[in-house]
Amino acid sequence: MSNSISLKTASHEYPIIIGNEILQKELTIALAEFDHESGYVIIDENVSRLHGEMISAILDEFFTQIYEFTVPQGEKSKSLSFWTDCVDFLLDNEIKRNSPVLVIGGGVTGDVGGFATASTLRGVPLIHIPTTLLAMVDSSIGGKTGINHHTGKNLIGSFYQPKRVIADLQFLQTLPDNEWINGLSEVLKYGAIRDESILSDTDVFLEGNFKEISIEHLSLLISKCVKVKTDIVQEDEFEGNVRAYLNFGHTFAHALEKLFGYDKMSHGEAVYLGMLAACKLSNLTGSAFDDQPIRKFSSLYNYRVSKNELDLEVLIENMKSDKKRIDQFIRFVLLNSWQHPTLKTVSDNSLIKQSWEEVSNQL
Numbered sequence: 001m002s003n004s005i006s007l008k009t010a011s012h013e014y015p016i017i018i019g020n021e022i023l024q025k026e027l028t029i030a031l032a033e034f035d036h037e038s039g040y041v042i043i044d045e046n047v048s049r050l051h052g053e054m055i056s057a058i059l060d061e062f063f064t065q066i067y068e069f070t071v072p073q074g075e076k077s078k079s080l081s082f083w084t085d086c087v088d089f090l091l092d093n094e095i096k097r098n099s100p101v102l103v104i105g106g107g108v109t110g111d112v113g114g115f116a117t118a119s120t121l122r123g124v125p126l127i128h129i130p131t132t133l134l135a136m137v138d139s140s141i142g143g144k145t146g147i148n149h150h151t152g153k154n155l156i157g158s159f160y161q162p163k164r165v166i167a168d169l170q171f172l173q174t175l176p177d178n179e180w181i182n183g184l185s186e187v188l189k190y191g192a193i194r195d196e197s198i199l200s201d202t203d204v205f206l207e208g209n210f211k212e213i214s215i216e217h218l219s220l221l222i223s224k225c226v227k228v229k230t231d232i233v234q235e236d237e238f239e240g241n242v243r244a245y246l247n248f249g250h251t252f253a254h255a256l257e258k259l260f261g262y263d264k265m266s267h268g269e270a271v272y273l274g275m276l277a278a279c280k281l282s283n284l285t286g287s288a289f290d291d292q293p294i295r296k297f298s299s300l301y302n303y304r305v306s307k308n309e310l311d312l313e314v315l316i317e318n319m320k321s322d323k324k325r326i327d328q329f330i331r332f333v334l335l336n337s338w339q340h341p342t343l344k345t346v347s348d349n350s351l352i353k354q355s356w357e358e359v360s361n362q363l
């Protein structure tokens with residue numbers, strides 16, 4: 001059993017398939033249109049270690065020659081120098097315009113591998129095989145690829161849509177607990193901005209036994225998230241307006257990630273804190289609602305930073321350098337109420353500072 005959700009973009013329409021142990025079947029379909037001489041694989045190092053044998057057994061059936069390139073774990077791989085290494089790997093191994101590249105891993109591998117695929121020969125066919133919850137519900141869908149710059153996160157990149165996304169739930173069996181929690185933040189985001197039922201479906205996470213969640217439940221929950229993301233991307237592929245709603249919590253989050261140097265605070269932790277701060281700022285700017293639907297998950301998060309490390313001046317400066325800035329003011333995704341997001345430019349720094357207190361109280 002698998003679910004297929006289609007995403008129609010300016011360049012083409014492609015499916016996102018969600019199911020358990022679907023890799024072989026879906027690759028058969030995905031690779032049918034390409035020549036089977038050479039296959040290119042850009043893969044996360046942990047996924048390669050944990051699932052490499054299974055993946056090789058499947059790929060050996062398709063390709064005469066497989067070229068594989070491993071992406072070291074961590075945000076540091078989303079760098080200009082590592083992107084160059086990825087492009088070198090593809091070009092040095094004589095990739096052709098119609099050679100497919102399988103990008104297998106979480107959001108880091110997807111973003112840097114996707115950008116290398118987008119930029120090599122002005123674009124070679126990309127197949128995303130997300131292996132984290134976050135990548136399945138978010139980063140593999142919608143075509144954003146890119147790397148970080150020392151002035152900020154995701155500042156270099158392009159919109160480049162994959163040919164297909166294969167979300168095989170079997171990968172999640174080896175996902176560490178903290179990575180489930182990272183993914184949870186983006187799942188909650190979809191519940192907050194669009195689909196209320198996601199917030200109640202997510203209650204199973206409160207028990208903390210992520211690998212015990214049934215395949216059926218997980219498959220439905222991920223499919224609901226993918227549906228929200230594809231609907232929004234279809235409305236606004238290049239982030240002119242409503243696609244920005246997907247950044248709920250992210251203006252605060254990116255400032256945190258920049259302050260803590262990405263490694264001390266994960267993207268998911270930062271997004272969760274950012275959503276609480278965004279709820280607070282929504283309340284402070286006139287929207288009355290209770291943040292309990294997402295606050296109730298706070299005991300699952302274990303931060304590695306303390307409140308005295310929060311430097312408000314630096315955080316606000318970081319927000320101003322984020323690409324969602326409008327002139328000198330910062331534009332936020334806030335909520336009028338649950339599932340009713342809105343874009344607001346906030347000029348009063350004291351309100352923003354009060355919202356940061358929400359983050360400080362969590363640490």
Ligand SMILES: NC(=O)c1ccc[n+]([C@@H]2O[C@H](COP(=O)([O-])OP(=O)(O)OC[C@H]3O[C@@H](n4cnc5c(N)ncnc54)[C@H](O)[C@@H]3O)[C@@H](O)[C@H]2O)c1
Nearest residue numbers: 046073106107108109131132134135138139144171174175
């Ligand atoms: N492009 C987009 O639209 C978009 C959207 C959201 C987030 N992102 C980006 O995604 C990145 C975060 O992605 P992430 O949370 O997937 O992190 P990640 O790619 O760093 O993966 C997290 C960890 O899980 C490991 N891992 C991956 N799959 C595994 C598996 N099946 N079993 C065991 N371990 C596994 C990795 O080695 C890594 O240590 C950030 O850079 C963020 O900016 C991009």
